[in-house]
Amino acid sequence: MLKTPVLPFWVLVGFFAFLAFFIKRGRRVDNIRKISGLEALSEAVGRATEMGRPVFYTPGVGEVMVGASSVSTMAAVEILSYVASLTAKYEVDLIVGVSKGDTYAISDATVKQAYAAASKPDAYNPDMVRYYASGYLAACVGEFQRQQPSTILLFGHYTGEIVFLAEAAAQTGAITIGGMERFNQLPMMVASCDHTLVGEEMYVAGAYLSGNTVKLNCVRVQDLWKLAALVLFVAGSVLATFGNTYLVKLFK
C-alpha cells in the first residue's frame, strides 16, 4: 500500500511521533545556543524606538500556498508576529512589504493579531501591511530610501533579488537582519546584512524568541535527529569503506 521508496514515509512518521512524545513529556529545555541574529532583533526594534524611525519588515517573495516556499514563509510570519508585538509595545511604526496575495492575507492577519494581543488594537492600521505584487523589489528599495527605517528585517524565501534588496537595505545605514533557508541565495544575504539566520536557524527562531517549552522541545527533537543523521552517514561511509553498502542502498 505504501509507495516506494518507503523510507521517507517512516522517517516522517517517526519524526512526528518523536515531536508528539517530547511535547507531551514537556521537559524544560535549557542550554540553547545563542543565535546572534535573534538576540539583535529586540535591540534593533529598540533602536527604532530611540530614533523614532520605522521598522521595515518583509516576509520575502514566497507564497504560503506554494510548496517550495510555504514553510519558510510561515517561519517568517512567526518572526513577524514577534516583531509586531514589539513595535506595538514600543509604539514604533511598522511597515510590512509583501509581494504575494496569500502572504499578504496571512501577514496582515498576523500583524492585526499581534497588536490586539499587545492590547493596542487601535494602533493597528491596515496600511501597515503593503501589497506590492510583482513591483515588490522596486517598491521595497524605494521605501528604504524614502522612509529611512532604522531597522530592516528580511526573512523568508528569496530568489535573485536578495542581492539588491539586502544591499539597498544596508546602504541606508539601517540595522539589517536577514534569514532564509535557500542555500544558493544565502551568501548574498550574508554579504550585506548585519546578521543572517542561516537555514535551520530561521525555523528555530519562533521557539527561541518565545522561549515556549513546547516549541523548544521541537528544537530538541530536531537536534536529536540531526545527531542521528550524522551518525548514520558517518556509519554508512565507514561501512562503505569496507565494502558493505547496506546503508547506502537503504537511503538511495
Next chain:
Amino acid sequence: MRREAPLILSSVIGIVVILEAFVQVPLLTTIAKELMDWVVILSAAALCLASVHLMRTHIMKVSRRSSLWLYSVPLLVVFIVMSGAGLFGGTKAPVFTWLFDRVYAPVDASLYGMYAFFLLSACFRAFRAKNLLATALLVTGIVVMLGRSALGPMLHHQFPTAVEWIFDIPNTAANRGVLIGATLGLMSASFRLLVGIDRSYMAGE
C-alpha cells in the same frame, strides 16, 4: 470553537495531502487532486483580496491628499486599465500586452540589470579580511571570480580546475549540511503549523 474548528478542519486536509504522497489509495488520490485545485482558487482569491486592499489604500491616499498621493493616481490608472483589459479582453488584449512589454518588463529588466552594481557594493564592503572566516570568504570569492573569467587561466592554467573542486567538494558539503538541518527544521515547523502550535495569524480572540 472559533479557533478550534478551522484548525481541526485544516489539519485533516493537511494530513490527507501528506498521506497521499506516500500511500497508494485511489480515494485519497482523488481527494488530494481536488484539494490541489483548491490551492489555485484560494490563492487567486487571496490575490483579489490583496488587490482590493491595494486599491483601497491608494484611493484613500488620493482622497486624503496624503504624502505622495500624486503618484497613486498613475498607479490606480494603470492598475485599473491593466486588470480591466485582462478581465474583459483576456491576457492577449493589446493594451494588456503593451503595458506589460513597455512598462512592466523594462523596469523589471532594469532592476535585474542593476544587481551587478549592488553586488559590487556588497563585495566592496563585505569581503574584508577581518578574521579567519572572513578571509576564507574573501579568498574563495576571488579564486572563483578569477577562475570563471578569462583572467584566471592567463594567470595559471589550474584556476578553472580549482574552481570546479571548490564547487564539487566544500560547496556541496556545506550545502548538504545546511539542507539536512533545514529540512528537519521545516518538518518540525510543518508539524507545529499543522497541529496548531504555531498559529500567530489566528491566535487570541
Next chain:
Amino acid sequence: MVEIDKRWLYLVLFLAVFVPMLRPLGLPVDVGKWSSDVFKAVEALPPGSVVLLSTDFTPSAEGEVGATRDVIAKHLVSRGLKAVLVSFVPQGVRQADMVAAIYEAAGKRSGVDFVNLGYVPGGETGIAAFFADIKKTCPSDTKGVPVEQIPLLQGLDTIEGISLIIQFHTTVPGAHEYVRQLVPYGVPLAIVISTGAMATVTVYVQAGQAVGILGGLQAAAEYEKLTGFLGAATKAMDSQSMGYLVFISAIVLGNVFYFAGKRAASRSGAAGGKRI
C-alpha cells in the same frame, strides 16, 4: 574608515562594461584545447564536404551559444563547406534560419550550398530515424522543396554521408541522445553547449565520442579568435573581463581602506566578519 561614495564604484563598473562595447580592446583570449580541436576538425575537411548543424536550442540560450552559431556559420562559409540544417527542438528552426541567413548573405544558394530541413519531432526516436534515412524523415525543406529536387541531398542517404556534426545542446533531445544514436555510424561530433552544462558532456571528449566542446560565450570568443571573425563574443568577453577587474579591484581597495583605517571601523564592524 575611509568611505567612498558607492556611486563612484557604480560609474567605474558601468564604464568598464560599456567602453569595450564601443571599442573592443581585443584582450588576449586564451584558446582552450577543446575549442581548437573543433576548429581543427572543421579546417581538416576538404571544401565541398557536408556538415550537419543541429541547432537544438531555444531563444533563452541565445546569450550563451548564439555567438557560437554565428561564428561557426561564417567559418563554414569561408571554408567552402556545405551545411545541412536540422533541429530536433521546435524553437531551433529559427536558429537554423539564422545560419541560413549567413550563408545567403555570402551569396550561397539554398539547396546547393545549404539546406534547412526544419524541425524533426520525436526526440531521440526522431534522431535515430533521421540518422538511418535523412530523406525519408524529412520529405521537404522549410521552403517546401521536396528532398528529391535538392541537389545537395543527392547521394546523401544516411548520416554516414555527413563529414562532421555540430550539435547545439541546451535541452532534451541533445548531446546525450546524439552520442547514443551515433554509436553505429561513427561520424565525428562536436558539441556546443552552455557553460553551466559543460561538465555533463566532458566525458564524451575523454572517451573519444566527441571531437571537442564549445562551452558558452568564452568558447565563442575563442573560436572567433581562431577564425579571425571577431564579433559579439569577443566584445562581451572584453566587457566581462573588465567587469571582473572592477570587482576584484573593489575588493582589494576595500581591504586597503579597511586596514588603513582599522580604528574607525567599529560601526560597520560586523560587516564581513562572523555574522551568521
Next chain:
Amino acid sequence: MSTDIGVWVAGLLTLATYSYLYKENPAYRLAEYLVVGVGAGYTLALGWQNITAKAIQPIQQGRYLSLLPLLLGVLLFTKLSQKQSWIARYPMAIMVSLGVAVSVRGAVSANLTRQIGATMLPLTSTNNILMVLGTATVLGYFFFTFPANKALTYGSRVGQMFLMVAFGAMIGSVVMLRIAILISRITFVFGDWWGILK
C-alpha cells in the same frame, strides 16, 4: 535612434529605474508606482483566469464541488469586516495547511534521506573524507540544545569555515551572470534605442 513610441516609453522607464543608483527621486518613484500598478493588474488578471478555469467553468458544467473552494475564497473577504473577520480563519487555516503539506511531503525524500544517502561515501579518497567531514561539521554548527563541549565548539568552527568557503564561491560565481545581464541592458539602451551600439 528609434521612432517607436513603445521603445521610448520603455527606454525612459529604464533610465528612470537606473536613476535609483544616484538616489531615490521623482522619476524613479513614478516608475516604481507604475510597476506596482501594472504588476498588480497583471497578477490579478492571471488569478482571475485561474478562478474561471478551475471554479466557474466547472460549476457551469455542473461540477458543483467546485463551489466549495470558491465559497472559501469569498469567505476570505470577511477579513475586511471588523466583526466577522473570524470567519476568514477557515480559508486562511486551510491555505496554510495545504501549502505546508505540499511542502513537507516532497522535502523528506529529496532533501533529507537522499542527502544522507549521498553522503555515505567510501573514505578512500581525500575528497570523500572532506565531503563527509564537511557535511558533518556544518550539521554540527546547527546543534542548538546540546551543552557546549570541546568537540561541538571545534566541530562547528570547522563547519563555519566550510560555510564561508561555500558562500565566497557562490558570490564569486554570480558575478559573471550579473555582468552578462548588465551588458544586455546596456545593449538595449545604447543599441536598440539610441542606435549608438551595433
